Amino acid sequence: xxxxxQKYGGSSVADAESIKRVAKRIVExxxxxxxxxxxxxxxxxxxxxxxxxxxxxxxxxxPREMDMLLTTGERISMALLAMAxxxxxxDARSYTGSQAGMITDARHGAARIVxxxxxxxxxxxxxxxxxxxxxxxxxxxxxxxxxxxxRGGSDTTAVALAAALGADVCEIYTDVDGIFxxxxxxxxxxxxxxxxxxxxxxxxxxxxAKVLYIRAVEYARRHGVxxxxxxxxxxxxxxxxxxxxxxxxxxxxxxxxxxxxxITGVAGDLSEAKITVVGVPDVPGKAAEIFTVxxxxxxxxxxxVQNVSLAATGRTDISFTLPKSDGxxxxxxxxxxxxxxxxxxxQYDDQIGKLALVGAGMxxxxxxxxxxxxxxxxxxxxxxxxxxxxxxxSVVTRADTLQEAMRVVHTAFxxxxxxxxxxYAGTGR
Amino acid sequence: xxxxxQKYGGSSVADAESIKRVAKRIVExxxxxxxxxxxxxxxxxxxxxxxxxxxxxxxxxxPREMDMLLTTGERISMALLAMAxxxxxxDARSYTGSQAGMITDARHGAARIVxxxxxxxxxxxxxxxxxxxxxxxxxxxxxxxxxxxxRGGSDTTAVALAAALGADVCEIYTDVDGIFxxxxxxxxxxxxxxxxxxxxxxxxxxxxAKVLYIRAVEYARRHGVxxxxxxxxxxxxxxxxxxxxxxxxxxxxxxxxxxxxxITGVAGDLSEAKITVVGVPDVPGKAAEIFTVxxxxxxxxxxxVQNVSLAATGRTDISFTLPKSDGxxxxxxxxxxxxxxxxxxxQYDDQIGKLALVGAGMxxxxxxxxxxxxxxxxxxxxxxxxxxxxxxxSVVTRADTLQEAMRVVHTAFxxxxxxxxxxYAGTGR
Numbered sequence: 001x002x003x004x005x006q007k008y009g010g011s012s013v014a015d016a017e018s019i020k021r022v023a024k025r026i027v028e029x030x031x032x033x034x035x036x037x038x039x040x041x042x043x044x045x046x047x048x049x050x051x052x053x054x055x056x057x058x059x060x061x062x063p064r065e066m067d068m069l070l071t072t073g074e075r076i077s078m079a080l081l082a083m084a085x086x087x088x089x090x091d092a093r094s095y096t097g098s099q100a101g102m103i104t105d106a107r108h109g110a111a112r113i114v115x116x117x118x119x120x121x122x123x124x125x126x127x128x129x130x131x132x133x134x135x136x137x138x139x140x141x142x143x144x145x146x147x148x149x150x151r152g153g154s155d156t157t158a159v160a161l162a163a164a165l166g167a168d169v170c171e172i173y174t175d176v177d178g179i180f181x182x183x184x185x186x187x188x189x190x191x192x193x194x195x196x197x198x199x200x201x202x203x204x205x206x207x208x209a210k211v212l213y214i215r216a217v218e219y220a221r222r223h224g225v226x227x228x229x230x231x232x233x234x235x236x237x238x239x240x241x242x243x244x245x246x247x248x249x250x251x252x253x254x255x256x257x258x259x260x261x262x263i264t265g266v267a268g269d270l271s272e273a274k275i276t277v278v279g280v281p282d283v284p285g286k287a288a289e290i291f292t293v294x295x296x297x298x299x300x301x302x303x304x305v306q307n308v309s310l311a312a313t314g315r316t317d318i319s320f321t322l323p324k325s326d327g328x329x330x331x332x333x334x335x336x337x338x339x340x341x342x343x344x345x346x347q348y349d350d351q352i353g354k355l356a357l358v359g360a361g362m363x364x365x366x367x368x369x370x371x372x373x374x375x376x377x378x379x380x381x382x383x384x385x386x387x388x389x390x391x392x393x394s395v396v397t398r399a400d401t402l403q404e405a406m407r408v409v410h411t412a413f414x415x416x417x418x419x420x421x422x423x424y425a426g427t428g429r
Numbered sequence: 430x431x432x433x434x435q436k437y438g439g440s441s442v443a444d445a446e447s448i449k450r451v452a453k454r455i456v457e458x459x460x461x462x463x464x465x466x467x468x469x470x471x472x473x474x475x476x477x478x479x480x481x482x483x484x485x486x487x488x489x490x491x492p493r494e495m496d497m498l499l500t501t502g503e504r505i506s507m508a509l510l511a512m513a514x515x516x517x518x519x520d521a522r523s524y525t526g527s528q529a530g531m532i533t534d535a536r537h538g539a540a541r542i543v544x545x546x547x548x549x550x551x552x553x554x555x556x557x558x559x560x561x562x563x564x565x566x567x568x569x570x571x572x573x574x575x576x577x578x579x580r581g582g583s584d585t586t587a588v589a590l591a592a593a594l595g596a597d598v599c600e601i602y603t604d605v606d607g608i609f610x611x612x613x614x615x616x617x618x619x620x621x622x623x624x625x626x627x628x629x630x631x632x633x634x635x636x637x638a639k640v641l642y643i644r645a646v647e648y649a650r651r652h653g654v655x656x657x658x659x660x661x662x663x664x665x666x667x668x669x670x671x672x673x674x675x676x677x678x679x680x681x682x683x684x685x686x687x688x689x690x691x692i693t694g695v696a697g698d699l700s701e702a703k704i705t706v707v708g709v710p711d712v713p714g715k716a717a718e719i720f721t722v723x724x725x726x727x728x729x730x731x732x733x734v735q736n737v738s739l740a741a742t743g744r745t746d747i748s749f750t751l752p753k754s755d756g757x758x759x760x761x762x763x764x765x766x767x768x769x770x771x772x773x774x775x776q777y778d779d780q781i782g783k784l785a786l787v788g789a790g791m792x793x794x795x796x797x798x799x800x801x802x803x804x805x806x807x808x809x810x811x812x813x814x815x816x817x818x819x820x821x822x823s824v825v826t827r828a829d830t831l832q833e834a835m836r837v838v839h840t841a842f843x844x845x846x847x848x849x850x851x852x853y854a855g856t857g858r
Contacts, residue, residue: 065512075500078497084487
């Protein structure tokens, strides 16, 4: 018998009506003959409301108590969902993260899963029950405290359960039809992707795509879990996230066969800023010093560009991007280290936009960067920084040109609407 | 070192401001040198709101899931309270019913406490922390499910913790100054009682007094826990609920000495209805049949009156009172049993009021019932049923005369304002 894990986000269970609708879908899945395990988020904006309530009490809420507080959101929705399913005549039971065997470390607010021992869930499934699990939470064996998993926690819960239970698929339900080639609100001609590899999905998520959290995608990739991202408001096929395109062509996911596309999607990110360390002495070890200082301050460094030093000055500039929210602490740390590092000055630019072009086929296709740079330059958009990985090219532009840049690139690579991609090639394997 | 258990009800923790105020009070208690354990209810009307939410999903919510849902209310308030105390610089930790060792049977919605093993609480207290426990909830060892304790559950949690930890006192904080000689909204001249025995308190609570739940009072009585019912909005002494007046006069509760009053208070109850089974064959066993039928239907019988049978007819009438909410099922059960029992007809009267006069000294004082009947008859109020226990006399009147009856009786027994009670007598022990 097959086992399906389903995850429903906050917007899918925002009120009593939505919960009843989701319950019907779950019951239909069970009636189709599958064992069903559901990970559910808190209703609507509950988590944010609880955070606000805590901040009304104190500006610095204790982390252990914050986790105790926030985990009530998922408990409420899981209990209501189980009630709704039972009222439709099928057995359903809700389980907290602790009861479900979601064991984590002790880092409140951002706990890492260290083990998943779903003993009670298996027993319930063996008795034919539908299992509902509170997303976003776990349990630490040493302190015996409840923990939360941080952003994207419910996706991670679902994927972790799917891995531990050997599920055939992990369906992630959301309020859009799947993963799109670009954010449809920015690029109206974006279309839904049928299949994407988890490697590509990682790059898209890292580059700004919001539907799936990096952590959950990485967990899925590492444990070989197939994801299906789809809408909770209709029955359409969504986006399958698989280990590789070969899985698809071997017929493992029914009905979808694709040639490996060169370009899968375009992501945009306006949340970063750029820091330029000006006039760094061109001496071995200086770059290492700079990034050690910044990382020790807790800032997350993204793209790095070091310009060629001018022989005349013996100095060079080093630029890097980081989240705007980390800007202050990075600057503070650098200023304190100026005597040691010996740079001339610092520049801070929070008007940058980062565009990422992602595609598994990029590995084997030569003309991608050329087409990228040409299409942007034809549109009069200046590229300020470039960074690449095997399956991704990122460029930095001015923030106010980012969205236009996304549309231009989307069109240039044939991702618009239903049009055949100009640069599609065979898999060659 | 002394240990104080405090219980704060929903109105005391209705919002962030109230929570901060309660946190200050708790910290002051700790700074005065006491170990402090706090049982807390859900904020404001949270429990009722969660019940409404469940009923939006289904009219018959599953009991196990209902308990999972409702227990989130206390978890929210306990976490916020612990956060507030920590922000004032003192260590505080919140514990769920399960973590606090509140072991119950498996009756969801009305679980009975079978054991209290507060191991983690003792450890926390030994480390100097203030302990916050979610009221109203427990844990069943067999099913490993979370349970709720039913109405008055948070009071019961507090008293059970006080008993298990050997607390010196269990302070019940509420939004009134203590237990009053009568409901001040009905009897404006009612005053706060300084000391009352748990036996009297049981009668008052059973008779309609709303501040303390019967169950918690009974648990306190059985385990020898001293209660102090007071306001969370000021620092005034409230009402001490003790095992006997001797405890008080032995100086165990500082500052309060009283002679044993004959009458402690007057309670009124409009929630009952009266059923009269007319024309019951005057044959041994008929009364037993009637009450067996009614009890099997799940109705709670209160007062019973059987009139003397008329030799001529060989039949008698039996009247009894019960909660209005049980009226329908009792009538249905009786109608079905009419052929077997052989009564002539049923009368249902939901316009009754029940007045109870409570006082430990009633045992040794002869004139109480006489004064009761005379004062009511002087006021033109008719008594329809009478029922007594050692320390309580209950009478049934018309519902619309109940409140006036309460005022009349309150005055007749000298309970008004600060006036010396006319019938106070020495303890005689």
